[in-house]
Amino acid sequence: MEVLHYPETTFEKLPVTIFEDPAEGAVSVAYEIAELIRSKQEKGEQAVLGLATGSSPIGVYKELIRLHREEGLSFANVVTFNLDEYYPMQPDELQSYVHFMHEQLFNHIDILPENIHIPDGTLPVEKVKEYCLAYEQQIKACGGLDLQLLGIGRTGHIGFNEPGSSINSATRLVKLDPLTITDAAKDFIKEEYVPLRALTMGVGTIMKARQIILLAWGEGKAKILQETVEGKISDEVPASFLQQHPHVQVVVDKWAALELTRIKTPWLVGMCLWDDNLIRRAVIWLSLKMHKPILKLTDEDYKDGSLSDLLAEAGNAYALNIKVFNTIQHTITGWPGGKPNSNDTQRPERAAPALKRSLIFSPHPDDDVISMGGTLLRLVDQGHDVHVAYQTSGNLAVFDDDARRYADFALGFAEKLNVGVETMQQQHAEVVEFLKHKKLGEEDSALVQEIKALIRRGEAAAACRFCGVKEQNVHFMNMPFYETGQVKKKPLGEADIQAVVDILQEIQPHQIFAAGDLRDPHGTHRVCLDAIFAALGRLKGKEAWLDDCYLWLYRGAWQEWDVEEIEMAVPISPEELMRKRKAIFKHQSQKDSAVFPGNDKREFWQRSEDRNHATAKLYDQLGLTEYEAIEAFVRHRF
Structure with missing residues (x-):
């Protein structure tokens, strides 16, 4: 377990422990919780835990389950109180925190059902105040919280205590901040489905816990973490109230720590x-x-x-x-595949071979053109043998209405040609019936998943044709980890890694481009990159072509590499930028509004162009040549 140690600093007003990897931090926290539980067991006492939901504590819960199964950790003496719940919310809904906690922890340990307490999102509003008072009394009757586990939202909320919450606030019904609603949309498919209110423990309730551990993973939490840890105490950042608590630990990975003064x-x-x-x-x-x-x-x-x-x-x-x-x-080059017959001493790519096999891995069926479309076009224009490998089907990011529209088209086409009409009518009816009764967040049927995958596949193929990529050079990998029909994915498996090994051995590229979201601990991009790293690890030392293969990492739609990290900057002309935009437009199911837009209201092409313009502007401000736009890459040495 690697803990990153840095010089002492006077800027941080809370103790922060930085881990290399989120998994290592989660294991450390789980061991601390386990020690508390065992200590209480030895005394014949209950351990009273305040628990959080969201992505941050999942690793902790996973390790607690392992400790229970493999090392005999019992939860028979544990009482839990969850921080919050959406309101209104039925406990059997996929988005409920009741469902989350049972799926992520309670179903896998020996905790007594009567010792589990989660705010009730089913109450009529007139009974909420009385219920919240009773929730506070239940905590008090158990002797108070021994340890409170927290995540942190981008508004600085802990629990659902949004900006403006008082340090003395108790359990209550609150309205959610628009930013919180936007962040929750990934679980509810659309923002309009996210409840506008929630039940939450108050800041005052949290502050009464004898010990508090705040978790933060990934670069998305870096800014608010810095404000929490180094900023002044303010109800505008409710997490900053933790500075007044005597026993707080802040446990983060190196990416969440990026904005801390001692790191930045x-x-x-x-x-x-x-x-x-x-x-x-x-x-x-x-x-x-x-x-x-x-x-x-x-x-x-x-x-x-x-x-x-x-x-x-x-x-x-x-x-x-x-x-x-x-x-x-020396990072700037108009030859991302290397400039033939030139001195490449100060260039990011090699001059030889003059024409290279370039393999672009795209986690979703549009990441290639969104993130490096200009470079892709340049590689094709300069005669390189460009391959694009789409790692997942991307079917989760297609609206149900689009699936119905294409099913209608398929039926109409079959009827027009009078081919397979009866079969098509049956399948069309199946799609219509499923979508009519589909519940929010429910897994798509196999047929609907296939239709959505075909939509994304057709769009990706169209974009590649527009860019000049040969049809035989377009590869659809459909890695199994993604194919769940739900936002939650399977863990990376052997079949996923082998799929990458197979395509690498088939193409034997001179250069590889991959989505390098190393700072994202949860997303599809990270899993896809892990598969590439694992595959390269297996092949290294066994495949001679790999000895002279470069791996270039690009970023996703939301952000670019920091200037000091960039090792290859590819200038994009106004004309090339327009061609890139048209390639992105081929992905019609993602146009105007995407299923998972993230916290950015701009369309993908707008985000991409704004990012490319911003990188070019930074180079200009530093005194280098002024370009219209720049796409940036970092080389990964493996």
Whole structure:
């Protein structure tokens, strides 16, 4: 278990433990909870736990289940109180926290049913106040919470205590913040299906717990975590009230810690061990802070920016500026497959072979054109043998109405040609009947899943044709982990990894492009990348072609690599950007409004172009050539 240690800092007002990986952090927390339970057992006492829902505690619950099954940890003396529940909400609904807790924990351990307490989302509104008072009394009657487990929302909420919540607030009915509703939409398919209210323990209730552990995984939590840990106490960030609690632990992975001062700008904290990466980050930070191109930074700028230590090590600003400027300049290339017959010493890609086999892995059927469409077009235009491998069917991201529309088309087409009409009528009726009675979040029938997969497949094939990719070079992998018909996926399995191994051995690429969302602990992109890493690990040392293969990582639709991380920057002209947009438009089921839009209201093509424009602008601000747009990549050494 790797805990990342950093210098002490005066910026953090809560104790933060940073783990390399979310799974390692979850195991650490689970062991602490297990120790509390066993300690209470030895004394003949109950352990009273406050539990959270959402993605953050799932790893903790998974490890607690393992401890129960494999190491005999008993929950017979455990009493639990859950933080919250949507209101109104029936307990048998897939989105209910009753369902979540039983699926993720209670069904797999020996806890007594009468010791489980979860707020009741079925109550008539006139009985809610009385119920909330009783919930508080139940906690008190058990002797109070020994340990409260928390996640944190992007509004800074703990439980469903949204901005404006008082430190003295008790269990109550609250309205949800629009941002919280947006984040919950992934579980409810559409925002309009998310309840507008919830029952929640109050901040005051949480603060009475004898011990509190706050979990945060992934880059999406980095900003609000920094505000919570380093900011002032304010009801605008309810989690900041935890600064007043005597026994709080904040357990995070390295991605959630990215915005902490000691991680983001460690030179503001104390002395640094300066390597090339940290030097590059510091100079870029200073350039943007001072609103000066890198080559115009002076010794005084470094001193005023708290970088005297770096200046002392480098000698003077002039040499330092040139070194960093040249490093960034060398990332820029209009030849993502390598420039033939050129000196490639300072180029990100090799000159030889002049024409390469390029394999682009796309987790969903549109990530290729959204995230690196301009580069894909450039590779095709420059004559490389471009292959695109779609790792999942993407069928979850198709609206039911689109499935019905295509079923109608298929029936009409069969009737027009008078081919297989009876069979098509039966299948059409099956689709119509299923969709008519489908419950919110219910798994699609096998037939509906297939229709939705065919929709995404046809769109991906159309986009590849538009980009000039050969039809035989378009591969649909349909990795099994994804094919559940629900938002929740299966764990990465042997069949998933073998599918990647097979396509790598078939194509034997000179360069691989993959979605590199290393900072996302939960999403499909991360699972797809893990499969690629596992496959490469199996092949390394066994396949000679792999010795001279580069792996380039691109980011998803929402964000780009930080400038200091970028190792290949591919400029995109206005004309190429328009071609990229048209390729994205081929994915009609994702146009206008996607099933899982995330927290960004823009369409995918807008997000992509805005991101590409922003990267180009940053390069311009640093004093490099001004381009219309830039797509960026980081090379992964395996």
